[in-house]
Amino acid sequence: MADTFNWGIIGLGRIARKFADDLKLLPNARLHAVASTSQERASAFAEEYSAPFAYGRYEDIVNCPDLDVVYIATPHVMHAENTLLCLENGLPVLCEKPFAMNRQEAIRMISTARRQRVFLMEALWSRFIPAINYVLALAAQGEIGTVHTVKADFGFHMPFDPNSRVFNKALGAGSLLDIGIYPALLALFALGKPMPEDILAAAAFTSTEVDESCAFTFKYPENRLALGHSTIAANTPVEAWLYGTEGTIYLHPRWHFARKVTVSHYEGNSVGQRDMEFPFEGWGYQFEAAHVMECLAQERLESDLVPLDFTLDLVETLDVIRERIGLEYD
Numbered sequence: 001m002a003d004t005f006n007w008g009i010i011g012l013g014r015i016a017r018k019f020a021d022d023l024k025l026l027p028n029a030r031l032h033a034v035a036s037t038s039q040e041r042a043s044a045f046a047e048e049y050s051a052p053f054a055y056g057r058y059e060d061i062v063n064c065p066d067l068d069v070v071y072i073a074t075p076h077v078m079h080a081e082n083t084l085l086c087l088e089n090g091l092p093v094l095c096e097k098p099f100a101m102n103r104q105e106a107i108r109m110i111s112t113a114r115r116q117r118v119f120l121m122e123a124l125w126s127r128f129i130p131a132i133n134y135v136l137a138l139a140a141q142g143e144i145g146t147v148h149t150v151k152a153d154f155g156f157h158m159p160f161d162p163n164s165r166v167f168n169k170a171l172g173a174g175s176l177l178d179i180g181i182y183p184a185l186l187a188l189f190a191l192g193k194p195m196p197e198d199i200l201a202a203a204a205f206t207s208t209e210v211d212e213s214c215a216f217t218f219k220y221p222e223n224r225l226a227l228g229h230s231t232i233a234a235n236t237p238v239e240a241w242l243y244g245t246e247g248t249i250y251l252h253p254r255w256h257f258a259r260k261v262t263v264s265h266y267e268g269n270s271v272g273q274r275d276m277e278f279p280f281e282g283w284g285y286q287f288e289a290a291h292v293m294e295c296l297a298q299e300r301l302e303s304d305l306v307p308l309d310f311t312l313d314l315v316e317t318l319d320v321i322r323e324r325i326g327l328e329y330d
């Protein structure tokens, strides 16, 4: 396996640009090829980021020489098709969240990766952010006793545009799949197995019939709960807490790429508190990319930190929330 990994990107929107920025922070990563629905956009992006190959059709990227791994950055509804294109052609994939629109799609993607023996991972970048990695390890070690509640929000005000990816139902729009997925994944990572025994949810809808706001509660065995909230109607604090029997962990805003953590312990009637800073350069996408390259260097077919079974659990959880709020996509 080469020392330097040649990355390709499919779908050249906002997130593709941030990801390409962060690849520059990794000495063993190189942007090698980009694919767009427009040759003009592909060529401009490739020139800006010094990528040697630019394709004006997604399907052409699979013929690119010396390509090691592809990052899928298209709207949600295209993730399955774009991922399958790469996997069927033996190309490892890092696929943006939400991995798939539903369980059926996810199973098809995962079983194709396993059949083809090709690496596949959902781009849950938050899992690799140093502060979050630290917090999950701390909680698992029992630092705050038994974690009984996880609480997180993610909201921003998005001006209404019926054609945008965030409001257009045909593109898989809505707050849950776009940003509600973050509180959901924190709950699943922090509270682990078994999965919630019940899920309650409520939503308010846009005129385009997708969830503008969504609130959900996961009820776990042994009196454990997770509370999540997402909205595209207002700016919310974007904070997260893990409450334990012996203390609390607070992930400062914006928690999904936190740079600061506060750990508090109950000490009689008082609370002992310590703050920790986890500074990093760039947007924070370099950590997931570095992990993918580590997996590829070790010839692993999936990540130990975001395994495909975790992704399937997450997709199924989002399916249940959508069932509860009555949101169906075509």
Ligand SMILES: NC(=O)c1ccc[n+]([C@@H]2O[C@H](COP(=O)([O-])OP(=O)(O)OC[C@H]3O[C@@H](n4cnc5c(N)ncnc54)[C@H](OP(=O)(O)O)[C@@H]3O)[C@@H](O)[C@H]2O)c1
Binding pocket: 010, 011, 012, 013, 014, 015, 016, 035, 036, 037, 038, 041, 042, 073, 074, 075, 076, 096, 097, 098, 123, 125, 165, 171, 177, 178
């Ligand atoms: N991890 C994160 O922090 C994060 C943040 C934002 C978004 N995301 C995820 O990344 C994905 C893309 O989000 P984004 O914000 O980058 O979206 P975006 O800015 O709208 O870009 C999506 C790109 O997909 C391509 N595309 C192909 N068919 C399209 C269609 N019918 N309508 C719109 N675009 C189409 C377009 O690029 P070409 O025509 O050039 O191919 C477009 O620029 C989403 O699934 C989202 O959930 C993740």
